[in-house]
Amino acid sequence: MDAFTTHTGTAAPLRRSAVDTDQIIPAEYLKRITRTGFEDGLFVAWRTNEPDFVLNQPQYADATVLVAGPDFGTGSSREHACWALLDGGFRVVISSRFADIFKNNSTKSGLLTVVLPQADVEALWQAVEADPATPVTVDLQSRTVTYGDTTVPFEVDEYTRWRLLEGLDDVGLTERHLADVEAFEAQRPSWLPRALPALPA
Amino acid sequence: MPKTLAEKVYDAHVVRSAAGEPDLLYIDLHLVHEVTSPQAFDGLRAAGRRVRRPELTMATEDHNVPTLDVLKPIADPVSRAQVEALRHNAAEFGIRLAPMGDRDQGIVHVIGPQLGLTQPGTTIVCGDSHTSTHGAFGALAFGIGTSEVEHVLATQTLPQYRPKQMAVTVEGELPEGVSSKDVILAVIARIGTNGAAGHVIEYRGSAIEALSMEARMTICNMSIEAGARAGVIAPDETTFAYLQGRPHAPQGTDWDAAVEYWRTLRTDEGAVFDSEVVLDAAELAPFVTWGTNPGQGLPLTERVPDPAELADDNERRAAEQALAYMGLTPGTPLREIEVDTVFLGSCTNGRIEDLRTAAELLRGKRIDPDTRMLVVPGSIGVKLQAEAEGLDRVFTEAGAEWRGAGCSMCLGMNPDQLKPGERSASTSNRNFQGRQGKGGRTHLVSPSVAAATALTGRLTAPADLAETAGV
Numbered sequence A: 001m002d003a004f005t006t007h008t009g010t011a012a013p014l015r016r017s018a019v020d021t022d023q024i025i026p027a028e029y030l031k032r033i034t035r036t037g038f039e040d041g042l043f044v045a046w047r048t049n050e051p052d053f054v055l056n057q058p059q060y061a062d063a064t065v066l067v068a069g070p071d072f073g074t075g076s077s078r079e080h081a082c083w084a085l086l087d088g089g090f091r092v093v094i095s096s097r098f099a100d101i102f103k104n105n106s107t108k109s110g111l112l113t114v115v116l117p118q119a120d121v122e123a124l125w126q127a128v129e130a131d132p133a134t135p136v137t138v139d140l141q142s143r144t145v146t147y148g149d150t151t152v153p154f155e156v157d158e159y160t161r162w163r164l165l166e167g168l169d170d171v172g173l174t175e176r177h178l179a180d181v182e183a184f185e186a187q188r189p190s191w192l193p194r195a196l197p198a199l200p201a
Numbered sequence B: 001m002p003k004t005l006a007e008k009v010y011d012a013h014v015v016r017s018a019a020g021e022p023d024l025l026y027i028d029l030h031l032v033h034e035v036t037s038p039q040a041f042d043g044l045r046a047a048g049r050r051v052r053r054p055e056l057t058m059a060t061e062d063h064n065v066p067t068l069d070v071l072k073p074i075a076d077p078v079s080r081a082q083v084e085a086l087r088h089n090a091a092e093f094g095i096r097l098a099p100m101g102d103r104d105q106g107i108v109h110v111i112g113p114q115l116g117l118t119q120p121g122t123t124i125v126c127g128d129s130h131t132s133t134h135g136a137f138g139a140l141a142f143g144i145g146t147s148e149v150e151h152v153l154a155t156q157t158l159p160q161y162r163p164k165q166m167a168v169t170v171e172g173e174l175p176e177g178v179s180s181k182d183v184i185l186a187v188i189a190r191i192g193t194n195g196a197a198g199h200v201i202e203y204r205g206s207a208i209e210a211l212s213m214e215a216r217m218t219i220c221n222m223s224i225e226a227g228a229r230a231g232v233i234a235p236d237e238t239t240f241a242y243l244q245g246r247p248h249a250p251q252g253t254d255w256d257a258a259v260e261y262w263r264t265l266r267t268d269e270g271a272v273f274d275s276e277v278v279l280d281a282a283e284l285a286p287f288v289t290w291g292t293n294p295g296q297g298l299p300l301t302e303r304v305p306d307p308a309e310l311a312d313d314n315e316r317r318a319a320e321q322a323l324a325y326m327g328l329t330p331g332t333p334l335r336e337i338e339v340d341t342v343f344l345g346s347c348t349n350g351r352i353e354d355l356r357t358a359a360e361l362l363r364g365k366r367i368d369p370d371t372r373m374l375v376v377p378g379s380i381g382v383k384l385q386a387e388a389e390g391l392d393r394v395f396t397e398a399g400a401e402w403r404g405a406g407c408s409m410c411l412g413m414n415p416d417q418l419k420p421g422e423r424s425a426s427t428s429n430r431n432f433q434g435r436q437g438k439g440g441r442t443h444l445v446s447p448s449v450a451a452a453t454a455l456t457g458r459l460t461a462p463a464d465l466a467e468t469a470g471v
């Protein structure tokens, strides 16, 4: 996973709530077995069917910060949604509320999800609609979003912040505690389910 | 300190906990399917890791599988490659796989309970958001992303933060013709499509206790549609009776030891929930969604809502966008909405009881000639059982199509899809834009509403049929 410290780019205002992961990337793009190359599926239905869709507007074509309505990333657990956003050039998504699994996946794939109060999202929408070239800086070190002369703080738990700043992947971290895992396994009851061997119905 | 059921299961699986870090949770059962796993196995290979506990891992093919010509190779080369990748990975890493044609194959959330692998008090994960289904047994079961799939394969654990606790209490008796699907659609309409974010929902109360295991699974399945991390129901005699004798359920003295432990899995008197929702079962009615997220639902007797009447900006905009996509006019009675396709199936409502309920309504009748009905059992096990009971003939004699097992039109990764503009009544769990095929329009319903709708060609409750027949 790529480390995330600070990022500056332009932002796209996505004035929609409850954007589900089927919209971010539809199921037909999930048949691939690679981890990259999902940009063609990103918001593909809206990009195809809605000429006014924000990402079809040239002034937002190069945006790297997506500013979305509440409840972004609901629905399917597909991490492909994070990969598609990254492949499509986004490094940060800002919303007043994210779905749990999407937010969790984002922290594993190096996409930064930033929670801001809806009033701050609204102000940011207005700023980038007034001037799409407004640079937006998202700084994970200082936990702030800055644009124009506005700076708003955001919260992120210390552990997740550290992992993102360092670009660490979880498996390596967990492997440091293998002794604890083994100790736990030693006291599991023997009747707990096992898939192997297969048993006759 | 008194604990909730979910807290008990969580605490019993904490391998390690340290201040300022997520807890490390042990995972008892890891379910795997072809869509969200290939990149995880690639990650293992690249790092030279193995699967830590292959015997706690079970794989199946479900999302891509065709429901026709199931014994031939998959025609779509991309789907075929994905299924073949799973076969290859299962063989390389020593994991049990139920492939197409195997008697244990089916939707991952249908086969876990069916095989008795899903058990009370366990932690279960899968790279699939509807893993919440297994919570019906009092398991802590939740969906994860592909990076986490890799983590569980490699370590059999997962870093987790303690979830908040929500109680959804449903007291009283459900009216005739009202099912657990209607209960959960009513809950989601009440709290919204991400209203339970950060929470585990425990469903409780006399109406929940009276439900069969399959009806409980329908409720827990859609917990994710309310944004919950998981849904749980306390195990009881109904749970134990369902599990006893299943292939992977404990046997003999193990069974006794297990049941003794399972009986402790109840929320303690005085345990605190962070939030609570209470519903009166007697007031519930058959529900249907009118919009493009599962929270946009109403009783079938209502009309398409008018966005202009919504005070909240975001909600109004969402309703306008939904109605434009759905091609609906505010004020239209929901019962006048005509459908092209009825889909009976999915991990929400593709179990034997769902098929029986629908078959009872269709027995000896013909579906509307302009309506197509697909019946897709959730697993080979369900299919064989239904055929043994003659349900397949009830469906085909009524004019419905009897298909092979899998996810099918729930998400249309196989050829079963809506065409642009087509409208369905579907027993699945998601009415998102394009979910069942590009441009397709989905109304979520229960199996009995699905069957009644197939008979008339427009959204219909079983009670409406009786009215028409009685004239």
Ligand code: SF4
Pocket (backbone or CB within 6 Å): B062, B063, B107, B108, B109, B128, B130, B346, B347, B348, B406, B407, B410, B411, B428, B429
């Ligand atoms: S039936 Fe639908 S919701 Fe269930 S696992 Fe398959 S695709 Fe997902």
